[in-house]
Amino acid sequence: MTDRKTFVKAVADLVQEYIDNFDRFDSNPQIRVNPELLYVEAIDGSAMLEGIGDSEEAFEDAAYAQGDETMSASDYQEKENPDFYPIKDLLKPTGEHSSEPDMDKIEKIADEYFA
16 A cells, blocks of 8 residues: 555445444454555454464564574564554444444544654
8 A cells, every 4th residue: 555545545445344244253353454564454353363473473583583684574573563453443423323434533543654
């Protein structure tokens, strides 16, 4: 993803996908963002926990190795560690049983990646 507008649209589309198909997700759906590539996807909370464990393991493995090359690898790995945002926090109620993507909150997420 290269620009803010594309990023915001992608996150909003994922939130809308959750709204349209909430029964396909567990009770803790998340937006996962790769901060280096700005790739976004909607995942279950269980996938988030697995991703956090994998990221920590890769970071620890890089930290145990020695040398400048390893330092660069660990820096890159840290940049690749995903950020997670609860989808339910990105819902804006529009009625008693309906909601839409909360664009103000999605814009605040975009602020973290686009200055």
